[in-house]
Amino acid sequence: xxxxxxxxxxxxxxxxxxxxxxxxxxxCKKRLLMLDNSNFEGANLSGVDFSMTDLSRxxxxxxxxxxxxxxxxxxxxxxxxxxSFERAEGYRSNLSGISASGASFVSAEMQRSNFxxxxxxxxxxxxxxxxxxxxxxxxLANTRFALVNLSRATFHNVDxxxxxDFTNAFLFLTRIEGVDLSKATGLEQDQIALACGDDRTxxxxxLKTPPxxxxxxx
Numbered sequence: 001x002x003x004x005x006x007x008x009x010x011x012x013x014x015x016x017x018x019x020x021x022x023x024x025x026x027x028c029k030k031r032l033l034m035l036d037n038s039n040f041e042g043a044n045l046s047g048v049d050f051s052m053t054d055l056s057r058x059x060x061x062x063x064x065x066x067x068x069x070x071x072x073x074x075x076x077x078x079x080x081x082x083x084s085f086e087r088a089e090g091y092r093s094n095l096s097g098i099s100a101s102g103a104s105f106v107s108a109e110m111q112r113s114n115f116x117x118x119x120x121x122x123x124x125x126x127x128x129x130x131x132x133x134x135x136x137x138x139x140l141a142n143t144r145f146a147l148v149n150l151s152r153a154t155f156h157n158v159d160x161x162x163x164x165d166f167t168n169a170f171l172f173l174t175r176i177e178g179v180d181l182s183k184a185t186g187l188e189q190d191q192i193a194l195a196c197g198d199d200r201t202x203x204x205x206x207l208k209t210p211p212x213x214x215x216x217x218x
Contacts, residue, residue, distance in 0.1 A: 019043075021059075036074075056094075121162070145169045146186065155179050171195040173215055 015028035019038035027047040039059040049069040060080040070090035075098050082102040089109045096116040100123055109129040116136040124144045133153045141162030151172040160183055167186030171194050178200040181187065189207055196215030203209065 013044075140164050150174045160184070166191065175215070176201050 013024045013026055013028075015025060015030075017023050017025070019035055019040055020043075021039055021041040022043055023040065024044040025048050026044045029049045030053055031049055031051045033050075033053045036054045036056045036058060038055070040055075040063050041059045041061045043060075043063045045068055046064050046066045047068060048065070050073045051069050051071040052073060054074050055078060056074045056076040058075070058078040060075070060078050060083050063080070063083045065088050066084050066086045068085070068088045070085075070088055070093045072092045072094075073090065074094040076094045077097040078095075078099070080098055080100040080103050083100065084104045085108050086104050086106045087108060088105070090113050091109065091111050093110065093113045095110075095118055096114045097118060098115070099119045101119055101121045103120075103123050105123065105125045105128050107127045108125070110133055111129055112132045113130070114134045115138050116134055118135075118138045120135075120138050120143050121141040122143070125148050126144050127147045128145075129149050130145075130153055131149050131151045133150070135153065135155045135158055137157045137159065138155075139159045139161065141160065141164070144165045146165050146167040146169065148166075148169045150169050151174065154175040156175060156177060156179070158179060160180055162183060164181075164184050165186050166184055169186070169191065171191045174195040176195050177198040179197070180202040182202045182204055184204050187204055187207060192203060192207055193210045194214070197209070197213050199209075201209070
C-alpha cells in the first residue's frame with residue numbers, strides 16, 4: 001500500500017508511493033518522469049535517482065535531496081526553501097528561477113547547471129563543484145562559495161544585495177564582467193587575476209583591477 005505522510009509520524013520507504021508531503025523515496029529510482037507541479041514538502045528524497053526527471057514548479061520546501069542524482073533534471077521555478085542538496089550530483093541540471101533561500105548545496109556536484117534568475121540568498125555552496133555553472137541574474141546575499149570550484153562559471157547581471165563569501169574559491173576564467181563585487185568577502189588579488197572581468201567590474205576595497213584580464217578575446 002502507498003505510504004502517505006502523517007504529521008508527526010515518519011513515513012516508511014515506499015518507491016511506489018505517490019508524490020506527497022513527507023514521502024520517503026530514499027534511494028528509489030525515479031528517472032525520466034514528469035513530476036512537475038508536485039508537492040514534496042519535507043520529503044526524504046536522499047539518494048533518489050532523478051536523472052532527466054521534470055520537477056519544475058514543485059514544492060520542495062525542507063526536502064532532503066542529499067546524495068540524490070539530478071543529472072539533466074529540471075527544478076526550474078520550484079520552491080526549494082531550506083532544502084538540502086548536500087553531495088547531490090546535478091550535472092547540467094536546470095534550476096533556473098528556483099527559490100532556494102536557506103538551502104544547502106555543500107559538496108554538491110552541479111557542473112554546467114543553470115541557476116539563472118534563482119533566489120540563492122542564504123545558500124551554502126561550500127566545497128561544491130560548480131564549474132561552468134550559470135548564475136545569470138541570480139539573487140545573491142549571504143551566499144557562501146567558500147572552497148568552491150567556480151571555473152568558467154558565469155555571474156553576469158547577478159543581484160548581489162548582501163555579502164557573498166568567496167574564501168578560497170577557484171575562479172579560473174570565471175565570468176565577472178560588469179559584476180558589482182564590492183560586497184564580496186574572502187576575495188584575494190590572485191583570485192581576481194584568474195577571473196574574467198572588465199572596466200565595469202567593481203571590486204571590494206583593497207583589491208585592484210589587473211593590468212589585463214585573461215578572457216578579453218574569448
